[in-house]
Amino acid sequence: MVMDSGAIAWVLASTALVMIMTPGVGFFYGGLVRKKNFIDMITLSFVAFALVSIQWVLIGYSLAFGPDVGGFIGNLQYLGLNGVGMDPGPYSTAIPGLLYMVFQLVFATVTMAIVTSGFAERIKFSAYLVFALLWTTIVYDPLAHWVWGGGWTAQFGSIDFAGGTVVHISSGFAALALALVIGKRVGFGKYAMEPANIPWSILGAVLLWFGWFGFNSGSAIAANGLAVSAFVTTNTAAAAAAMTWLLVSWAHGGKPSSLGFVSGAVAGLVAITPGAGFVTPLASIVIGVVAGALCYGIMLWRQGKGIDESLDAWAVHGMGGLWGAIATGIFASAAVNGYSGLLEGNTHQFIAQIVGAGAAVIYAFVVTYILAIIVDKTIGLRVSEEEEYVGLDISQHGERA
Template sequence: MNASDTAFVIVCATLVMLMTPALALFYGGLVRARNVLSTHMHSYASLGLTTVLWAVVGYTLAFGPDVGGLIGNFSYLFLRGVAGVAAPAAPQLPHTVFMAFQCMFAVLTVALISGAYAERIRFSAMLLFSGLWLIFVYSPMAHWVWGGGWMARMGAVDFAGGAVVHMASGAAALACAQALRPRQAAGPQGGTPNNLPLTLLGGGLLWFGWFGFNAGSALTAGPLAGQALLTTHLASAGGILGWMLVEWKRVGKPTTLGAVSGALAGLVAITPGAGFVDLLPSMLIGFMGGMICYGGVLLKNRFGYDDALDVVGIHGLGGTWGALATGLFASAAINNVDGLFYGNPHQLWVQFVSVLGTWIFVYVVSRVLLSFVDALVGLRVTPEAESTGLDLSEHNERAYTL
């Protein structure tokens, strides 16, 4: 075990942990004032529930010794055998540090989905769905990509979570938006954000935490971490410009919400390739990600699903573009994998298969879990509770007393 690598990943784990409260700020500013605290609660509940379930069973399903390329075994159930030894997947790190770093990813992914069902889900339903989704969707996905499962064996690469985090949360968000149906008096367009400065603060903190998210995925304090940090920043900057360009052209004015959304689109797009692509391609990936995600947000108007906070458009579509872009721009000079533009068209094919597998698996299983939760406790609050606001009806609190 290496002390400097351990210190580096500990710092990165704390940065990724910060991303979930940052997401609460980002999402909380976008909803209507009567639902601010309930939206924050989804992220904080994920910090509690997901962490406990990850320790009990999720981690061993994701990173336990492989069973048929589909799931990990129960070797680390209740974190048995994790303390005091090196991590099998990263021998330079204590097993506890590797587990904690991966835990923060799981927490954030579950919280990301909440943007699709904001302002209308029962809190009990949110808890039950989130717990089931971690076990039956996230843990298998993490195993397939990072734990030695079939996607990894096929040769698909995902440096920091394009499939595991972003495509998975996007596909689940689509399932949630369709299962819960549109909000009252909102429709596909949604309501008016209650506090855009709050959203901008949350977006800035997400950008800050993303350095730990992507650079930390190198799992060592070396040149690859530096590469991932810089590609992350360049792509986010490109995403701002890409989103701003199409928004300015389409509606006549650039907006602050568009700028922060573009930054996140660039961050999402570069996540799968952050440690595989060179610097100039990273800017192009982010720039295109900003434009693609802007178009992806408009899809909800065309198809009529109420993805309240645009998880499908930004995380789902951005993660998909990023995975395919990795198959185009990956360079063996960076991290031993060449993409199409470096003479290896097969890499683009396996990236496409991984995208297709992720969307189908996550969407179908999410719909099944949502049907089960609906039958057990009911997914949606009553019309009266929705009109009152979930802050009062679900938590007996008010965000603002002005």
Template sequence: MNAADTGFVLVSAMLVMLMVPALALFYGGLVASRNVLSTTMHSFVLLGVGALLWPLVGYTLAFGPDIHGLIGGLENIMLFGVGKEPLEGGSIPALAFMAFQCMFAALTPALISGAYAERIHFQAMLLFSTLWLLVVYCPMAHWVWGGGWLMKMGALDFAGGAVVHMSSGSAALAAAIVLGKRTTMGRRAGLPHNIPMTVLGAGLLWFGWFGFNAGSALAANGLAANALVTTHLSAGCAILGWLAVERWHTGHFTVLGAASGAVAGLVVITPAAGFVEPWAAIVMGLLGGAVCYGGIFLKKLFNYDDALDVVGIHGVGGVLGALLTGVFACAEVNGVDGLLYGNPYQLWVQFVSVIATVGFCFPVSFALLKLTDRLVGLRVPLEKEVTGLDISEHSESGYQI
């Protein structure tokens, strides 16, 4: 047991927890004022869902003893056997690791909520998120981090490129397709009502992301320092990459573009933070900002309504980050070389992990959405959508005039 490592992971868990209300601010500022409470509630309530499901059964499904590379066993159900003793081969208590991962489990389904904002019943959101956490997130976490088949194959995902961002991006695409477009899109919906709120959320996400990525080293060591530095460099450079393309495309530098670019850079570096050198993070950030700017136009190209660009930023950014990890990974950082250092096989492994993640998460999410629709109904009626979900779903208003 190491007190410094334990303290570092506990603080990192707190930082990841902060990302959930930060996401609520980021998303809340992007919707119409009549939906600000419902949108922030989508993120905030998942802290409760995660706090219930993760210790009961989620943790053991993700990190319990491996069953054929597919799922964890039930030996740790209700945290049985998970206590103050250190993890096998580690220096922190098992409970500290459980708490750290609990925050990931709350954040990831919250990311999906940006796709179905402004048109979903709250009870449907709760049911879908519960099912998704158990049926999609837990197997993905086991495959990549818990001793599952992708981990055995050698796929690199330091802090959640596949487990968090590609999985949520795939589910977001399924949600946008199943729910359909917002009825008021093009008239009253689609314009952010409070960009300063969104920028504040982006800044807090950036701050929390240091716990997300550096904390994934699970120790207060040089690897954590590398992850923190690469995270910051990528986010900052992605702002510049996004703004450069935006200026070329529209003739303007927008504040919303700067905030979106920062998040794109954070997404892209997540799988690579503990595997690449700082100079590579700069390149990944510049590319991530530019590519994710293009990613937001996929919804126009394919005619789906991803309300807050979850697919374009988290889906596209997660895929790009996973593949670039296979290019820029350096053994001097964490024992694995990528294509640039003479190991093209790693890029192939990363490609397989992308196909496997999207190929599993999209159809299963689609099926869960259809099931939720049959059970409780997904979409609010037209009149409630026009009135706004704050009043129709929660009997509250975000702003008193």
């Protein structure tokens, strides 16, 4: 069978774009923690890329995209990439199955990187390795199967163009569960914990915005009009959310914060992800504006409750992803990709989005909470108070930024 060389080129490029997002998360988070933990945060993200890459090749891809078993998980047909090669894969006849595999691989890696928000500045590196492997296998892989691998939420009619449910809801609510299990940092709420380097966080956000074009546009799995539409909605929602967060936080705090601006951009990118290939550019403005205001408000609520999930994966990715999934059920336009939402009279699509997103919230939070407790009770999640005081750069890696 003749495959589409343009699609192959575009998905290869998109895979590279998404790859840069994983260390991009590291720089974004690294700039937000204290200087003594800067190296550790970047390392957690980059190690996630390598660790999950191996897991995905060995078993993850098969669990997520193997033939369906009971609507919950894929079977082991593709174990060790058995049968995954240069022939067209089951999910696209335009590109080799191996290319589709590696495109999905980079989604899995960046998801684990986002999760690191939940235990910033207090996780043992050895415990992180064990937890990351378990979490990717037990939480991410089943969710990917539910949505993209023919699992039960897809069967029910839930849609997710590029990972609002699979990537963002899962990682955001996982981070919240982890923060609750591992507890607050020593001194949290008692003295200031100033960011190490806001320009590094801005650079991380730039890499995320840049890579997100591959994330969303590449999910068309073709160099076509749908990829163009997703590209435009992605940029528009990010811009709308960035300006909204900037203006709302300016009105609330008295200063136009650069960190608030880039946080808003990420919130917009998150929120448009599930609907990037289903909604119009005008709808993406509304999605972005709501995301900017909503995620800012959730961040303030989290601060008020004293929850130490201070890099705000839950507020931005979890809640932004939840809004985006529901918004897709509202604004999906048949003229874009054949799917109608609530505004076009499709009530079932709206309900399917709520069911799919709600299931992801519950599954990711509950299973992550259980996994975190198991790891904590066996090998211990957290560094000692002395190691936390010294900083993870020195205590875990023997290096100084």
